[in-house]
Amino acid sequence: xxxxxxxxxVLGLGAAVLLSSFAVFLVPFVSxxxxxxxxxxxxxxxxxxxxxxxxxxxxxxxxxxxxxxxxGRWLGRFFRGDMGISYISGTPVADLVLPAIGVTxxxxxxxxxxxxxxxxxxxxxxxxxxxxxxxxxxxSATHALIAIPEYALAPLLVLxxxxxxxxxxxxxxxxxxxxxLPVLVLSLRPISFFTIAVRSGILQALDSExxxxxxxxxxxxxxxxxxxxxPHGLLPLWTMVGVWFAGLLGGSVIVEVIFxxxxxxxxxxxxxVDADIPVAQGGVVVAVACAVLATxxxxxxxxxxxxxxxxxxxxx
Amino acid sequence: MxxxxxxxxxxxxxxALALTACSASTPSPTSAPSVDREARAVVANFRAPVSxxxxxxxxxxxxxxxxCLETLVKYDSTTQNIEPMLAESWKQSSDTAWDxxxxxxxxxxxxxxxxxKAAAASLNHVLKATAPARAVNPxxxxxxxxxxxxxxxxxxxxxxxxxxxxxxxxxAGILAPAAYGADGIDPFGHCTGPFIPVSEKAGQSLSLxxxxxxxxxxxxxxxxxxxxxxxxxxxxxxxxxxxxDISMSIPATSLATLEADNSVKVLKADSPRTxxxxxxxxxxxxxxxxxxxxxxxxxxxxxxxxxxxxxxAQPATGPFAPSESWANxxxxxxxxxxxxxxxxxxxxxxxxxxxxxxxxxxxxxxxxAVGAIIQEQFxxxxxxxNVVTKSYGSVEPEVLAGNYDMILSQRNRMIDIADPxxxxxxxxxxxxGYNLSHYCNKDFDALIEKALPKTDQATRHDLYRQAGDVLxxxxxxxxxxxxxxxxxxxxxxxxxVQDPLTRYVLTKDLAKTK
Numbered sequence: 001x002x003x004x005x006x007x008x009x010v011l012g013l014g015a016a017v018l019l020s021s022f023a024v025f026l027v028p029f030v031s032x033x034x035x036x037x038x039x040x041x042x043x044x045x046x047x048x049x050x051x052x053x054x055x056x057x058x059x060x061x062x063x064x065x066x067x068x069x070x071x072g073r074w075l076g077r078f079f080r081g082d083m084g085i086s087y088i089s090g091t092p093v094a095d096l097v098l099p100a101i102g103v104t105x106x107x108x109x110x111x112x113x114x115x116x117x118x119x120x121x122x123x124x125x126x127x128x129x130x131x132x133x134x135x136x137x138x139x140s141a142t143h144a145l146i147a148i149p150e151y152a153l154a155p156l157l158v159l160x161x162x163x164x165x166x167x168x169x170x171x172x173x174x175x176x177x178x179x180x181l182p183v184l185v186l187s188l189r190p191i192s193f194f195t196i197a198v199r200s201g202i203l204q205a206l207d208s209e210x211x212x213x214x215x216x217x218x219x220x221x222x223x224x225x226x227x228x229x230x231p232h233g234l235l236p237l238w239t240m241v242g243v244w245f246a247g248l249l250g251g252s253v254i255v256e257v258i259f260x261x262x263x264x265x266x267x268x269x270x271x272x273v274d275a276d277i278p279v280a281q282g283g284v285v286v287a288v289a290c291a292v293l294a295t296x297x298x299x300x301x302x303x304x305x306x307x308x309x310x311x312x313x314x315x316x
Numbered sequence: 317m318x319x320x321x322x323x324x325x326x327x328x329x330x331x332a333l334a335l336t337a338c339s340a341s342t343p344s345p346t347s348a349p350s351v352d353r354e355a356r357a358v359v360a361n362f363r364a365p366v367s368x369x370x371x372x373x374x375x376x377x378x379x380x381x382x383x384c385l386e387t388l389v390k391y392d393s394t395t396q397n398i399e400p401m402l403a404e405s406w407k408q409s410s411d412t413a414w415d416x417x418x419x420x421x422x423x424x425x426x427x428x429x430x431x432x433k434a435a436a437a438s439l440n441h442v443l444k445a446t447a448p449a450r451a452v453n454p455x456x457x458x459x460x461x462x463x464x465x466x467x468x469x470x471x472x473x474x475x476x477x478x479x480x481x482x483x484x485x486x487x488a489g490i491l492a493p494a495a496y497g498a499d500g501i502d503p504f505g506h507c508t509g510p511f512i513p514v515s516e517k518a519g520q521s522l523s524l525x526x527x528x529x530x531x532x533x534x535x536x537x538x539x540x541x542x543x544x545x546x547x548x549x550x551x552x553x554x555x556x557x558x559x560x561d562i563s564m565s566i567p568a569t570s571l572a573t574l575e576a577d578n579s580v581k582v583l584k585a586d587s588p589r590t591x592x593x594x595x596x597x598x599x600x601x602x603x604x605x606x607x608x609x610x611x612x613x614x615x616x617x618x619x620x621x622x623x624x625x626x627x628x629a630q631p632a633t634g635p636f637a638p639s640e641s642w643a644n645x646x647x648x649x650x651x652x653x654x655x656x657x658x659x660x661x662x663x664x665x666x667x668x669x670x671x672x673x674x675x676x677x678x679x680x681x682x683x684x685a686v687g688a689i690i691q692e693q694f695x696x697x698x699x700x701x702n703v704v705t706k707s708y709g710s711v712e713p714e715v716l717a718g719n720y721d722m723i724l725s726q727r728n729r730m731i732d733i734a735d736p737x738x739x740x741x742x743x744x745x746x747x748x749g750y751n752l753s754h755y756c757n758k759d760f761d762a763l764i765e766k767a768l769p770k771t772d773q774a775t776r777h778d779l780y781r782q783a784g785d786v787l788x789x790x791x792x793x794x795x796x797x798x799x800x801x802x803x804x805x806x807x808x809x810x811x812x813v814q815d816p817l818t819r820y821v822l823t824k825d826l827a828k829t830k
Contacts, residue, residue, distance in 0.1 A: 032710030043373040089368040262519025
């Protein structure tokens with residue numbers, strides 16, 4: 001990668017982090033209701049809230065200061081490597097965010113790994129047997145799975161595998177077995193999308209000139225498939241994997257709530273609802289950074305494996 | 317083989333079979349399942365600690381149900397009385413001072429002794445919090461000090477006959493001095509309870525071991541685990557699969573499934589929460605008593621309880637649950653009387669020019685359905701209403717300012733102390749800080765003023781009852797259903813006493829059978 005490209009990416013990352021953290025910072029202030037009362041309500045289920053308490057709590061964290069001053073304070077700390085203190089727990093934000101991102105990375109990473117492996121297998125079979133019964137079955141199944149939302153699928157799987165069969169735990173995140181159902185739920189929709197992409201990519205590769213040339217040179221069908229068709233047919237998949245990974249980092253809230261998993265989506269969601277601004281900002285910054293990093297790595301791999309992208313980038 | 321030997325053999329076999337059958341069908345006393353001393357109980361709790369174990373926050377509930385945190389006294393929800401805990405006795409030494417005599421030979425789990433100085437330091441820490449607890453705060457307690465090694469004096473700004481109830485609040489829990497560090501509160505090894513916290517999986521669970529030196533005697537379980545599962549259906553599933561032994565606060569939607577499961581025992585008790593249709597008494601149209609009465613008569617409360625709550629709530633008779641000792645036992649569930657309700661609407665002189673608004677708060681998903689039923693039933697008496705769903709936080713300022721018609725909400729009457737005085741004061745007196753319905757009746761206020769200094773429980777409860785009757789007569793709100801506290805237990809759990817105030821779960825007597 002050229003220096004200019006790398007610089008563009010770093011600046012892009014910085015801009016994404018700043019913009020997203022500012023957007024998250026604003027949410028509690030533009031939402032109806034008092035963010036200070038939301039924080040206090042998260043600490044204790046309280047109805048009548050003493051105004052003096054609300055004022056004292058707000059003053060402790062400077063919550064009635066001008067918004068830009070508050071954001072500037074956070075930014076100053078952030079550049080010194082300090083994500084601040086949670087308004088609700090009083091603990092360093094890093095102590096909350098880092099364990100959560102660890103959980104989410106392992107969950108999202110495993111789900112995508114499963115999705116990639118399964119979709120390659122299904123997509124290749126569907127493409128190679130295009131219009132045959134395996135293709136029809138796989139295509140129908142993948143289209144059907146796209147339509148099933150996670151909040152419907154998760155309880156169904158819990159009912160089957162945890163309640164009826166007693167094979168797997170219904171919730172938690174403390175053993176490999178406890179990861180199976182959440183990974184399954186998170187991977188089924190990407191499997192559908194990825195399979196469709198792989199099938200389409202493989203079909204295009206099968207019709208490409210270099211594959212026809214390889215066949216003309218007398219290369220066997222299997223070797224042609226492995227050496228020429230699959231590597232090129234999978235190129236669209238990697239871009240999708242990057243996008244899905246970025247989405248899962250903060251967007252697996254439903255699965256995390258249903259399976260009681262202390263991940264990033266739940267942390268950010270709760271922090272926004274409870275107006276715990278530093279935690280929401282810290283969470284979003286880390287999630288965005290991981291997402292940009294992941295898509296950057298995938299982009300790099302994409303460039304290495306696809307000469308057309310490499311050449312296009314160097315010309316641009 | 318001859319016939320004689322054959323018949324003798326048959327008689328012997330038959331007798332043996334009969335005896336075997338008898339012994340199988342009549343269990344001997346020794347065949348009763350015995351307590352498993354090595355067992356650990358898993359509790360699926362609806363709360364997760366979020367405040368770094370600050371005792372002034374709801375994290376104190378988690379430590380209390382975990383059998384770690386203890387208070388000077390405890391509230392027994394069965395007898396509705398205050399019982400000894402870390403203090404063996406207490407007395408009011410002056411109008412504004414209460415002396416608690418600590419139990420002898422109690423040690424914190426780190427081996428240090430509980431004395432009055434340590435207890436005072438613990439309570440003073442809670443009093444100094446920026447956002448103090450509901451029950452224990454500088455407005456209710458002015459000073460806590462050690463009189464001598466065994467005597468703790470709690471001074472109140474004014475005479476407070478309910479001070480022992482405050483001391484039973486989980487926020488008044490006592491931890492060892494070493495628990496209070498610069499980085500916050502560390503309960504590990506610093507409680508006095510039957511279970512010692514040994515590890516925590518952040519955001520997931522707290523594990524505990526038996527406290528072999530517990531002051532209260534032998535602890536049955538070897539340990540326990542409190543899982544933080546905020547999603548109700550997931551808690552229900554956990555007890556069904558056997559992953560949890562006790563699941564707290566089961567949602568109505570899971571009730572039928574669990575009741576049909578033979579391996580699960582479902583416990584229900586009146587909770588101190590009544591789902592209420594708050595009527596804005598301060599402005600038209602509900603500043604009119606006749607219209608409020610009409611609203612009460614129009615609603616079919618048993619139908620709401622049966623349909624929306626699926627049996628997890630009982631139709632309300634008034635502002636209190638019937639099981640509460642201050643509830644008027646003569647109050648009945650209001651009967652639907654559409655004709656009378658229509659007449660009251662006509663008599664009120666109300667001419668509707670635009671639909672009224674019912675706010676259903678999103679924090680309680682069922683309120684949207686309740687709102688839809690109310691909307692339909694109001695139509696029958698000629699009242700048009702729209703239901704809007706909003707988060708409570710977003711509407712609270714407008715509701716407190718009196719800019720609304722109706723809001724569906726619910727309140728915990730005993731959220732600060734196990735007595736409704738705080739609720740009655742804040743929610744229904746003219747100057748109440750949380751008077752959502754903007755209700756004001758000097759007679760009601762006088763009854764509360766009269767109840768405040770009463771030390772005799774029966775007298776106080778009688779005054780609450782009268783106050784409740786005033787609210788019902790004024791149709792201040794429509795009290796819809798009393799919600800039930802629902803817990804579910806696995807089949808091997810023994811010695812569990814359901815606490816509707818969700819303070820106690822892992823106790824020394826809780827056990828599992830083999």
